[in-house]
Amino acid sequence: MTVEAFAPAKINLTLHVTGQRADGYHLLDSLVIFVDAGDRLRLSPADDLTLRVTGPRAEGVPCDGRNLVLKAAMLFGCERGAAITLDKHLPAAAGIGGGSSDAAAALRGLAELWNLPLPDPAAVLSLGADVPVCLRPRALRMQGVGETITEGPRLPERMGLLLVNPGVEVSTPAVFKALTCKTNAPMPHPPGWSSAAVMAHWLAEQRNDLETPARRQAPVIREVLDVIAATEGCLLSRMSGSGATCFGIYDSRDEAEDAARLIAAGAPQWWVQAASPYSAA
Ligand SMILES: C[C@](O)(CO)[C@H](O)COP(=O)(O)OP(=O)(O)OC[C@H]1O[C@@H](n2ccc(N)nc2=O)[C@H](O)[C@@H]1O
Numbered sequence: 001m002t003v004e005a006f007a008p009a010k011i012n013l014t015l016h017v018t019g020q021r022a023d024g025y026h027l028l029d030s031l032v033i034f035v036d037a038g039d040r041l042r043l044s045p046a047d048d049l050t051l052r053v054t055g056p057r058a059e060g061v062p063c064d065g066r067n068l069v070l071k072a073a074m075l076f077g078c079e080r081g082a083a084i085t086l087d088k089h090l091p092a093a094a095g096i097g098g099g100s101s102d103a104a105a106a107l108r109g110l111a112e113l114w115n116l117p118l119p120d121p122a123a124v125l126s127l128g129a130d131v132p133v134c135l136r137p138r139a140l141r142m143q144g145v146g147e148t149i150t151e152g153p154r155l156p157e158r159m160g161l162l163l164v165n166p167g168v169e170v171s172t173p174a175v176f177k178a179l180t181c182k183t184n185a186p187m188p189h190p191p192g193w194s195s196a197a198v199m200a201h202w203l204a205e206q207r208n209d210l211e212t213p214a215r216r217q218a219p220v221i222r223e224v225l226d227v228i229a230a231t232e233g234c235l236l237s238r239m240s241g242s243g244a245t246c247f248g249i250y251d252s253r254d255e256a257e258d259a260a261r262l263i264a265a266g267a268p269q270w271w272v273q274a275a276s277p278y279s280a281a
């Protein structure tokens with residue numbers, strides 16, 4: 001029996017930082033969606049727990065206990081065996097939840113392989129603030145430090161997305177630390193939208209409060225935002241999470257694909273990916 005699990009990229013369409021807890025973690029209000037670009041896990045029964053990392057973005061990804069996939073496996077308690085292959089397509093430390101989505105996919109896949117319930121929410125959160133929101137990928141509102149997840153709005157029937165990473169890793173802790181204002185306005189209730197243009201207009205009134213400190217850490221983010229914004233049909237360009245990946249919103253997948261081809265030709269060393277929204281069944 002082999003279990004397959006998809007780990008979609010996580011995009012913060014908004015990221016409002018509204019406060020900070022005594023333990024230093026920040027309170028967020030974020031509209032999160034997932035896209036059909038991501039990593040893939042294959043899990044099969046074995047005596048020992050092993051991890052093999054393959055794929056075009058495998059370089060630099062640990063395949064020992066530091067990998068969030070193996071940390072997720074440890075949450076199921078006593079030693080159980082499984083042979084796990086992680087096929088990496090997402091850049092790491094990129095603001096699109098690469099490791100977190102892998103951890104969430106590992107939790108779903110191992111629960112199925114071992115016929116066990118998912119670990120409790122506190123254990124899931126202990127893997128990282130982005131793991132709870134990745135457990136059942138669809139449009140969601142994420143609040144608290146990442147543990148308060150509520151249903152998100154209906155997305156437009158038709159829309160395209162473009163993801164661009166300039167190949168610089170951004171430290172999430174350093175970006176949060178560099179925030180000057182930590183008590184910003186929360187996000188209004190996201191109403192749901194009939195078209196990508198109407199959604200982009202609403203999103204333009206919101207923010208990613210981590211964009212300014214991230215741009216100080218990686219100034220190239222400004223260039224990425226401008227290059228995306230200059231493409232034909234781009235309705236909005238914004239950084240995702242703590243960066244450096246930025247996204248563009250378009251009325252269709254075709255327009256996003258056209259923009260991807262144009263940017264990839266101009267910046268072959270950047271990671272450029274056209275995508276569509278993804279919701280788990
Ligand atoms: C920026 C986001 O990606 C938005 O979705 C998440 O808030 C960060 O999620 P993540 O990368 O899984 O973050 P973690 O690995 O749990 O935390 C990394 C570091 O980021 C900071 N951190 C993270 C989440 C949060 N709500 N407040 C924080 O201040 C803390 O210094 C923490 O030590």
Ligand SMILES: Nc1ncnc2c1ncn2[C@@H]1O[C@H](COP(=O)(O)OP(=O)(O)OP(=O)(O)O)[C@@H](O)[C@H]1O
Nearest residue numbers: 066067068092093094095096097098099100102241
């Ligand atoms: N499955 C994994 N994939 C990629 N990196 C991993 C993984 N497990 C552990 N890591 C290590 O953790 C670091 C953080 O991984 P990554 O930033 O992709 O996860 P993330 O925090 O969910 O993403 P981000 O915060 O950038 O949205 C990487 O630099 C890498 O060293």
